[in-house]
Amino acid sequence: QPSVPCSSNESNRNELRATSRVLVTGGAGFIGMSLMARLARASHSTIRPEVLLGLDNFNNYYSPAYKRARADHLKEEHNLQVLEGDVCNASLLEDVFSKFKFTHVVHLAAQAGVRYSLDHPLSYVRNNLECFVTLVEQIRKIDEKNRPSFVYASSSSVYGLNRKTPFSEAHPVTKPANLYGATKFMNEQIASAFHHIYNLNSVGLRFFTVYGPWGRPDMAAFLFTRAIEKGEPVVLYNKGEMQRDFTYIDDIVAGIIASMQFCTHSSTVFNLGNEHPVELMKFIAIIEKEMGYNAKFKFKESPGEIKTTFADIAKAKDLLGYSPRTSIETGLKNFIDWYKNEPRRHVFALGDFNPKLKR
Ligand code: NAD
Numbered sequence: 001q002p003s004v005p006c007s008s009n010e011s012n013r014n015e016l017r018a019t020s021r022v023l024v025t026g027g028a029g030f031i032g033m034s035l036m037a038r039l040a041r042a043s044h045s046t047i048r049p050e051v052l053l054g055l056d057n058f059n060n061y062y063s064p065a066y067k068r069a070r071a072d073h074l075k076e077e078h079n080l081q082v083l084e085g086d087v088c089n090a091s092l093l094e095d096v097f098s099k100f101k102f103t104h105v106v107h108l109a110a111q112a113g114v115r116y117s118l119d120h121p122l123s124y125v126r127n128n129l130e131c132f133v134t135l136v137e138q139i140r141k142i143d144e145k146n147r148p149s150f151v152y153a154s155s156s157s158v159y160g161l162n163r164k165t166p167f168s169e170a171h172p173v174t175k176p177a178n179l180y181g182a183t184k185f186m187n188e189q190i191a192s193a194f195h196h197i198y199n200l201n202s203v204g205l206r207f208f209t210v211y212g213p214w215g216r217p218d219m220a221a222f223l224f225t226r227a228i229e230k231g232e233p234v235v236l237y238n239k240g241e242m243q244r245d246f247t248y249i250d251d252i253v254a255g256i257i258a259s260m261q262f263c264t265h266s267s268t269v270f271n272l273g274n275e276h277p278v279e280l281m282k283f284i285a286i287i288e289k290e291m292g293y294n295a296k297f298k299f300k301e302s303p304g305e306i307k308t309t310f311a312d313i314a315k316a317k318d319l320l321g322y323s324p325r326t327s328i329e330t331g332l333k334n335f336i337d338w339y340k341n342e343p344r345r346h347v348f349a350l351g352d353f354n355p356k357l358k359r
Helices: 030-040 064-078 090-100 121-140 179-198 220-230 249-260 280-291 312-319 328-341 345-349
Strands: 021-025 050-056 081-084 104-109 149-155 202-207 231-239 267-272 296-300
Touching: 021 030, 021 090, 030 050, 030 064, 030 249, 050 064, 050 090, 050 328, 064 081, 064 345, 104 121, 104 249, 121 149, 121 179, 149 179, 149 249, 179 202, 179 267, 202 249, 220 231, 220 280, 220 328, 220 345, 249 267, 249 312, 267 312, 280 328
Parallel strands: 021 050, 021 104, 050 081, 104 149, 149 202, 202 267, 231 296
Antiparallel strands: none
């Protein structure tokens, strides 16, 4: 389906204004918190919305203390609230939607992680499918002229075993490599069906390996930095022969903000990547340099991993004005500066990745 940017003579209801009312699900998560903090800081390109509410269930996929620290940071620095609640809770959604009459909904809450999906498949079905449908059901019930703009997180994982690089939105996605990617692809399919049935417009964002300050402790930048700091081996899967299109958090947040204001009359998707895949060994070498220590390695096998991710970002450049600017060297330096100055980093890294997940 074609996505149509607002023409200059069409009033764009999605534009962010001082009267906008924004809901961010997954507000205590890495990307959600970074988005809320950015929206709260009025600048030349954004205006602080009247309502900016996070929603998060603070689950223990990784340290809930870390998520609390992010929520506290939002409260202390920006006077923002992350409401504790579950996106699958339809009556809670009904309450907050009727109270705040959101103009923009950014849905980032999900069960993330590829390896975790091997052992915890049902958490993906619940959090990524059941909760997604609960939320879109809530939105489609609002009459069309008052419906909020709806942006949700998809993932580069939808490309799965599609080997043609760079990955373009124009390539049909047919082979997710794991359940995580499959549920994200289903989100896009559900969004498309809701557009067909209810005329519900949406923008799905296929993020490519996001990193930066306040990043997730189960992802490469945090895991490798911590292992190097502690003199423990860096665990590398499939001989470490991988490339990832690592994308810096500030670039991703800028892309989300552009998507929130994008005037679409369809259900569309965009790649938000960096267009510069980096070899894992190069990524580690930069961390070693910044930390001043050498890494030790331990090699493991893991099914479900893909070798290369590489975003074609022409569509986002063209229609959203998206232009990632942060080099891997600068981005990792910013992350490591944050990491070194964060006294709670070891607490954040606790919360191992196989606890019984709180629903
Ligand atoms: P995150 O795990 O830090 O944030 C997700 C947040 O959602 C968490 O705080 C979690 O507690 C919350 N949550 C999960 N299920 C919930 C539910 N049912 N109700 C309420 N809250 C719930 O992850 P992130 O890295 O910030 O990712 C945000 C989104 O982007 C996710 O949808 C993820 O799948 C997607 N994504 C992330 C990346 C990445 O590199 N970080 C890449 C591709 C896609």
